[in-house]
Amino acid sequence: MPRSGEEARRRLQQAALELYRERGFDQTTTAEIAARAGVTERTFFRHFPDKREVLFDGEATLRADLTASVADAPDGLPPLEVLIRAFRKAGRIIEGNRPFAEPRLAVIAATPALRERDQAKAAAMGDALAAALRARGVTDRLAELAAHVGWITFHHAAGAWIEESSRSLDEHLDEAFADLRALSAETGG
Amino acid sequence: MPRSGEEARRRLQQAALELYRERGFDQTTTAEIAARAGVTERTFFRHFPDKREVLFDGEATLRADLTASVADAPDGLPPLEVLIRAFRKAGRIIEGNRPFAEPRLAVIAATPALRERDQAKAAAMGDALAAALRARGVTDRLAELAAHVGWITFHHAAGAWIEESSRSLDEHLDEAFADLRALSAETGG
Known part of the structure; x- marks a missing residue:
């Protein structure tokens, strides 16, 4: 698990970008982004309101x-x-x-x-x-x-x-x- | 009832614009737009995919x-x-x-x-x-x-x-x- 909030945020952005490139935006869920970043989905929504805003x-x-x-x-x-x-x-x-x-x-x-x-x-x-x-x-x-x-x-x-x-x-x-x-x-x- | 498709389309646009001004866009339904234009809601959707596109x-x-x-x-x-x-x-x-x-x-x-x-x-x-x-x-x-x-x-x-x-x-x-x-x-x- 990433230690700081800032680190989690950065990892979520990186994970989202990777998944959008690999599978496409529509085929990617917030749960998958969170999993790749090594955080919970709840953490995702603490940082971003939706999967568009993450970029x-x-x-x-x-x-x-x-x-x-x-x-x-x-x-x-x-x-x-x-x-x-x-x-x-x-x-x-x-x-x-x-x-x-x-x-x-x-x-x-x-x-x-x-x-x-x-x-x-x-x-x-x-x-x-x-x-x-x-x-x-x-x-x-x-x-x-x-x-x-x-x-x-x-x-x-x-x-x-x-x-x-x-x-x-x-x-x-x-x-x-x-x-x-x-x-x-x-x-x- | 308006006679031609073109006339219905024009009336739907006018009705939508009036309602958006009177009540606001969010408070207006496609059923209300159709009613004011004197057509059915089905006619609305024959002309427009949603209530944004009508404008x-x-x-x-x-x-x-x-x-x-x-x-x-x-x-x-x-x-x-x-x-x-x-x-x-x-x-x-x-x-x-x-x-x-x-x-x-x-x-x-x-x-x-x-x-x-x-x-x-x-x-x-x-x-x-x-x-x-x-x-x-x-x-x-x-x-x-x-x-x-x-x-x-x-x-x-x-x-x-x-x-x-x-x-x-x-x-x-x-x-x-x-x-x-x-x-x-x-x-x-």
Whole structure:
């Protein structure tokens, strides 16, 4: 049995990810996840409300990190640049977590129920970033657009980094935001 | 009793929207929707798989319209400009449907279960637009980014139009894509 709550939590996440890859999400029960992690099913439910949430544990931490970075950014920085800096900082943590992040994204992409949860989290992340930008004095209109576009571009960069690991997440971030600039500059003609 | 299937479908949508506004989504049953529309519950389920889907009937049509516009756009047009033209064309239909569109968006915003479905539809729309751009020869990387960013910007413009009806959807679209250009141009410094 794992000794600490934190250790149990980590083992449950690892066990869930392994089982979802081996058998698929729908074919895996919480009892099986608990058994592989060497804990009881009751312990599973002490840590996670359901078998979807076990893969989204890091989202709350990431959201807190990102909104703190937005709040701490230098005054006068343009809204999307504020977000890019926050994404770069968060990227440090994500890169360190690649052995988990990579199979996790693959499982989410292959599982409709997990994709739906992922999309809901993305919308919530956009809303949280918009609120953080508004708190810096960015207008409602620009804060909302910058936050959702920024998050989607970051998500796109993270996906590209998972697919092509020979380059760093920072390089993929730079490329994605350069693409966004080029795509936008071509409009309005 | 409504005479045609199309008429029953329209009445079910109107009845569902009214009831969701009056009592809330969770407090409304499919039997109540059917009763208000003057049809049987069996008729409800002939048209819609569940009480969420009744508000998303137009999405498949919108998706087909948008992807057809993307396919028909002149050669050589930049990817995001292709999408803006498609959104303008679809806007004609959306503007005509405002009496339904306005309360519909308000109900979705207020109902977590409907927001989740809306987010899933948005992701599917982004994927469909990306596929349509790829079919025009746009690279995978740019097609995916342009499609998701374009869709989110359109969604943002539609929300602004619902809130401020004194201006046309086209004006809101122009403003949103001008904002996107300005936000993006400020990055990369």
